[in-house]
Amino acid sequence: MKLIDTLVAQMPEMAQLRRDIHAHPELAFEELRTAELIAARLTEWGIPVHRGLGRTGLVGLVHGRDGGACGRAIGLRADMDALPMTELNRFEHASRHQGRMHGCGHDGHITILLAAARELARRRDFDGTVVLIFQPAEEGGGGAREMIIDGLFERWPVEAVFGLHNWPGLPTGSLAVSPGPVMASSNEFKITIRGKGGHAAMPDRSIDPIPLACQLVQSFQTIISRNKKPIDTGVISVTMIHAGEATNVVPDSCEIQGTVRTFTTEVLDLIEQRMRELSVHSCAAFGASCEFEFERNYPPTVNSAPEAAFVREVMLDLVGPELTLAQEPTMGAEDFAFMLQARPGAYLFLGNGDGEHRAGYAGGGHDAGPCTLHNPYYDFNDELIPVGASLWVELARRWLGRPLA
Template sequence: MPVVNRIAEFSTDMAQWRQHLHQHPELGQDCHETAEFVAARLAEFGVDEIHRGIAKTGIVAIIYGQGEGPTIGLRADMDALPIVEATGLAYASATPGRMHACGHDGHTAMLLGAAKYLAETRNFAGRVALIFQPAEETGGGAELMVQEGVMERFDIARVFAMHNTPNAEEGSVMTAPGPVMAAVDAFHVHIRGQGGHGAAPHMTRDPIMAAVAIAQAIQTIVSRNSYALDDLVISVTQIHAGTTDNVIPDTAYINGTVRTFDPVVQQMVRDRLAQIVEGQGASFGVAAELVYEVGYPATVNDAKATEFAASIAREVVGDARVNANVTRKMGAEDFAYMLNARPGAYLFLGQGPSAGLHHPEYNFNDDVAPVGASLFARLVERAQPMAAR
C-alpha cells in the first residue's frame, strides 16, 4: 500500500501512540489525559505553536511552512464512548465502562503522524492547523471550537477530516461532494397518566398503552408521511415504564432519533411527532409532552474540496481504491459545523474486516494509520505547494 516513506518509517510509533490512547479512553469534553499526551508528542515534534483549552480540552497546533500562504486545517476527534470493552486485547481499556469503540484513538494517531512528518519536512507554503477535538460523540465539540473562533483566530481557509470505515477494503478512501452524513435530532416523550393496581386497569389511565400506541404511530411517519425517495430514519430507541408485574405506573417515557438531510423533511417530522403525541395522548386520557432536540446538521462536503481530496487519495492509495461518489450515510458527525464555517471535505478510510463502530469488540486497524497520515500530509503539500525557486 503506497504511503509516504518517512511516515512508514515511524508506523510502529503510531501504533504505540494509538494503543496508549486506546487503553486510556476519556469521554466528551473531559479529554484531559488525552490532551496531555497529544501536547507532549507535538512538543517533541517541534511544532511552532500549541494552543490548549479550546472547547475545554481541545488543542490547535500550528506548523509553519516555507513562505507565505494560507492556513489549511486538519481535524481529528479524541473522545471515546461509554461502552464496556469486550476485545480482550492486551491494551484494552483500563477504565471500566469506557472504550474507544469508534476509532478516535486511530484518528488522533493519524493526525499525530502527519504532524511529525510535516514538522520535519515543512514542504509546503503557509501554515497547517492541526485540530484535536474533544466531544464528537456527545457535546458537539466541533461546534464549540467554531463558536470559540478557531477558524478566525487561526485564519483557516479550508478544513479536512477523515473517519475509519469497518468492513470497507483496507486502505480504500471514500467520499462524495455534497451531503455525506445526515443531520441528527432526538425526541423525548414524557407521558403522565394515573397508576393503580394491575388487577383494576379500569381505575387507571394507563401510560404504558399510550406509549405503545405512540411508538407504533411514530413508525408510520416514514411509511406514510415521507416521500419514498427522501432519505429519512426515525428510530424509537427507549421505552421506560413500570417497576413490577401488578402495578400500572403513573408515567412512561419514550426516546428516539431522527436522521434527515432535507430541512423540509426535518420540519415535517417535528410537526407529525407533535400531532401524534398530542392526539394519542388525548385518546388515552393521559398528558403527553414532546421535547424535540435539534442536533448536528448534515455533513456537507464542498464540491471543489472533495474533488481535490479525491485526487490526493488516488495519489496515495491508487485509483482502484478511491470511490469519490460514495452513497451518503445516515450516521451523523459534528465535523458538519466546521464544514459550515469553511469549505472542506470529510473522507472515509477503509480499515478491512472488523466489528462495527460502537461495538464492544471493535478495534482500530493500526495498519491503515500510515495511509491516513500520508493522506493528511499530502493534502497539505498539494494544497499549498512551495513557490518555485
C-alpha cells in the same frame, strides 16, 4: 499505493504511540493526558501549540517555508475522546480503565494526524499554514461546536477543513469520499404520556397510557411512509419505553424515548412537527395529556462538492482507482458537521478492514468478537496510519500549492 516512505518507516513507532493512547482512554472533555501527549509531541517537532479551545482541545500550527506569511491555511481535524463502555479485548494495549474504551478509533485518528504533522514539519515544502485541530468530545459532547465558539476559525480562518473516520467493512487502506450529505443529523425525543392509574382489573376507571404509547410508536412510522417525500431520507427509532411497577396496576404515565436521523433540516422540521402533532392530539383523543421534548444534537454532515472532488483526486493518486471508493452515506452522526457548516470541506472514510489485523497480536487476546465501531471487541488497524497520514500530507501540500480561484 504511493505512500510516503518516511511515514511507512515510522509506522512501528507510531503504532506504539497509538496503542499507548488506546490503553489510556479518556471521555469527553476529560482528555487531559491525551492532550498533554499530543502537545509534547508537537512541541518536540517544532510545532507551536495553542491550548484550551473547547476546554480540552488544542491546535498545532505547521507553517510552510514562508512562515505562513501568505496567509493561506487548511484545517485537518482529529477527534480525541473515548467511549463510556467496557473493553472486552485482552491484548496488551487493552484499556486500563474500566468503563472507558477507544471503541471508535479516535486513538488512530490522533496518531494519523500526529504522523502527518511530523512529516509536514520535517518537509515544510509549501507556503501557508496547516492548522492541526485536535478536538475533544465528539461522542455526544459537541466538542467541534465548542471549539468554534471559542474562536477556532476566527483565530485561524482556514480556506477549508477536512476530517476522516476509519470505517470497518471497507477494504483495508481504501479511501472514500462523496459530495453532499454523508452522515445524518442526530436528534433525541422524549414523550411523557400522562394518564390516570388504577387497578388493572378495572381498566374502565383508568386512562391507560400503555395502549396509547403502542399506538404512537406505530403512528410515527406513518410520518416516514406517508408524510415525507419517498426520495427523502429519515429514520425514527423508538428505543426506550418505560412504564409500570406491578402487573396488576395501570400506571399513571408512560415514557417513550428514541432518536430521529435525517440528511436535511427540512425533513427534520417535518418529522418534529408531525411527531408533536400526533403525540398531542392522540393523547387528547384518549383523555390523556403529554409532554413532548425534542432535542437537536448534531446537524447533518454535508461535504461541499468542490472540496470532495479535490480530495478524491489526491486519493486516486495515492491509492489508485481500485481503492478510491464512493462514500455510502450513513445514518450515523458526527459533530464535524459543525465545522462543515462554518467552512467548506469534506469528511472522509478510511477502510479499516474486518478485524483480520488482530490475529497477529502478541499473546492473542483479541477474542472472536466483531471489529465494528462501538463494539467491545473493536480495535483500530495500525496499517492505516501511513495511509491516512500520507493522505493528509499530500492533501495539505496540494491544497496550499493550488492557485486561489
